[in-house]
Amino acid sequence: MTVWDRPEPPDRPVPLDRERIVAAALSLADEGGLEAVSLRKVAARLNAGPMRLYGYIATKEELFDLLVDEVYAEVLPEERTDEWREALRTLAHRTRRAALRHEWLADLLGGRPTLGPNGLAVAEAMLSALDGLADVDTVMRAVGTVNAYVIGAIRGEIANLRAERATGLSKRDWQRAAGPRLSRALATGAFPALSKAVYDGTDVDPETTFATGLDWVLDAVAAKLTRSSA
Amino acid sequence: MTVWDRPEPPDRPVPLDRERIVAAALSLADEGGLEAVSLRKVAARLNAGPMRLYGYIATKEELFDLLVDEVYAEVLPEERTDEWREALRTLAHRTRRAALRHEWLADLLGGRPTLGPNGLAVAEAMLSALDGLADVDTVMRAVGTVNAYVIGAIRGEIANLRAERATGLSKRDWQRAAGPRLSRALATGAFPALSKAVYDGTDVDPETTFATGLDWVLDAVAAKLTRSSA
DNA sequence: CTCATGGCGATACACTGTATTTCTCCCTTA
DNA sequence: TAAGGGAGAAATACAGTGTATCGCCATGAG
Numbered sequence: 001m002t003v004w005d006r007p008e009p010p011d012r013p014v015p016l017d018r019e020r021i022v023a024a025a026l027s028l029a030d031e032g033g034l035e036a037v038s039l040r041k042v043a044a045r046l047n048a049g050p051m052r053l054y055g056y057i058a059t060k061e062e063l064f065d066l067l068v069d070e071v072y073a074e075v076l077p078e079e080r081t082d083e084w085r086e087a088l089r090t091l092a093h094r095t096r097r098a099a100l101r102h103e104w105l106a107d108l109l110g111g112r113p114t115l116g117p118n119g120l121a122v123a124e125a126m127l128s129a130l131d132g133l134a135d136v137d138t139v140m141r142a143v144g145t146v147n148a149y150v151i152g153a154i155r156g157e158i159a160n161l162r163a164e165r166a167t168g169l170s171k172r173d174w175q176r177a178a179g180p181r182l183s184r185a186l187a188t189g190a191f192p193a194l195s196k197a198v199y200d201g202t203d204v205d206p207e208t209t210f211a212t213g214l215d216w217v218l219d220a221v222a223a224k225l226t227r228s229s230a
Numbered sequence: 231m232t233v234w235d236r237p238e239p240p241d242r243p244v245p246l247d248r249e250r251i252v253a254a255a256l257s258l259a260d261e262g263g264l265e266a267v268s269l270r271k272v273a274a275r276l277n278a279g280p281m282r283l284y285g286y287i288a289t290k291e292e293l294f295d296l297l298v299d300e301v302y303a304e305v306l307p308e309e310r311t312d313e314w315r316e317a318l319r320t321l322a323h324r325t326r327r328a329a330l331r332h333e334w335l336a337d338l339l340g341g342r343p344t345l346g347p348n349g350l351a352v353a354e355a356m357l358s359a360l361d362g363l364a365d366v367d368t369v370m371r372a373v374g375t376v377n378a379y380v381i382g383a384i385r386g387e388i389a390n391l392r393a394e395r396a397t398g399l400s401k402r403d404w405q406r407a408a409g410p411r412l413s414r415a416l417a418t419g420a421f422p423a424l425s426k427a428v429y430d431g432t433d434v435d436p437e438t439t440f441a442t443g444l445d446w447v448l449d450a451v452a453a454k455l456t457r458s459s460a
Numbered sequence: 461c462t463c464a465t466g467g468c469g470a471t472a473c474a475c476t477g478t479a480t481t482t483c484t485c486c487c488t489t490a
Numbered sequence: 491t492a493a494g495g496g497a498g499a500a501a502t503a504c505a506g507t508g509t510a511t512c513g514c515c516a517t518g519a520g
Contacts (some may be wrong), residue, residue, distance in 0.1 A: 054510095124420075144383075149378050151386070181346075213378060223446075268476065279499070282500085290476095
């Protein structure tokens with residue numbers, strides 16, 4: 001067998017590593033959501049068989065953990081902010097924007113403890129922003145509360161965003177008219193407060209909603225900090 | 231062919247309805263988590279073929295929506311509370327307890343707008359608790375913020391609970407010693423604030439943590455209400 | 461040159477959600 | 491009463507999934 005009729009080596013097996021695997025999975029997720037991420041497809045992007053991946057990750061769940069941590073890298077601010085409130089606000093908004101860039105993040109956020117290096121770094125950033133302003137337990141509570149709000153708010157925002165997209169209508173029109181169940185339910189008069197909210201409420205853009213709620217929570221934190229540090 | 235050697239009619243096809251389907255799915259989810267819910271298994275519990283279900287639900291996602299709404303029925307309090315703060319607190323705690331009874335709820339909470347009758351009723355209850363205490367937009371913000379906290383907090387609590395169970399260790403021991411990544415990361419000294427929190431923080435039970443954070447958020451709401459109603 | 465070894469691809473398995481086809485039984489009509 | 495039709499259930503089918511196992515082949519050592 002001569003060299004030119006050799007069956008054309010179909011891409012010499014490139015060495016793999018977690019980074020390349022995560023990058024492939026991330027692009028798949030960004031393009032088609034979490035459900036578009038299958039080990040076969042990830043492996044295919046790397047010219048490898050599905051089983052190759054198991055040399056680097058133990059399970060698909062672990063791959064998801066790595067994905068989340070990869071995005072947490074985008075959350076970390078480039079420079080440290082001294083003012084605790086501004087620091088927390090920045091982290092929250094950066095998390096939100098990361099979730100808007102990678103919508104699938106909403107499905108994973110808060111789903112399991114974030115133990116990757118970047119997730120830990122984000123936790124460290126939040127904790128250190130409050131360090132010294134109150135006793136340890138209060139600081140932990142504060143971080144936990146802010147985190148809970150951020151995760152819940154982001155989930156909700158993305159859920160609405162998807163619902164709007166699915167119906168192709170603006171949020172307002174969707175609430176008002178389309179949603180068959182909702183409009184019928186409201187018409188029964190069984191939900192007066194809900195009706196009032198839907199019909200009389202002004203709809204503000206999601207960013208402002210997020211920011212306002214966040215400020216409320218930060219207000220609450222501020223109150224506890226002063227009380228505890230005084 | 232005589233009557234006794236007839237091949238034994240294998241359970242005359244019982245008529246189905248959404249209620250029975252949801253009940254079967256719910257028990258499966260309670261026993262084995264969301265991933266134990268497959269249309270085949272649900273159908274099997276009802277002595278039916280998988281395709282039968284499609285006469286009552288359009289897709290598996292819709293079944294999940296029904297599941298969530300079923301649990302929201304458990305969240306609705308039996309009697310109305312007049313004091314807004316107590317009303318919101320009750321709803322939040324009832325949601326949390328429902329999630330502890332049905333851990334899979336944490337995976338679904340906030341994942342999509344809750345448009346089922348019970349979900350709407352819960353929303354109505356929250357909104358009506360605040361009705362008249364502030365302008366519509368403030369009320370909506372308040373409900374949204376509290377909801378975001380509740381969802382995020384529940385998700386986090388269940389995530390921790392699962393992590394503990396997976397390692398079989400108490401939360402404290404797990405944080406301190408086991409988690410291989412965590413302990414190594416902390417040992418590097420790169421996360422001083424995190425280390426302090428893990429080592430010096432007292433661990434309180436999850437219910438108290440939830441209640442405290444909730445109170446903070448409710449404090450924030452109270453502040454906005456008085457300002458806006460004054 | 462031979463042999464062992466380790467990594468890789470192929471194969472296999474049990475299972476998933478769902479589309480489509482086939483069958484069966486009951487009701488209507490002649 | 492016999493035949494035809496229609497609905498609803500069941501069986502089959504398909505394209506995919508995560509992951510366990512097996513067998514090969516190339517590359518190292520002796």
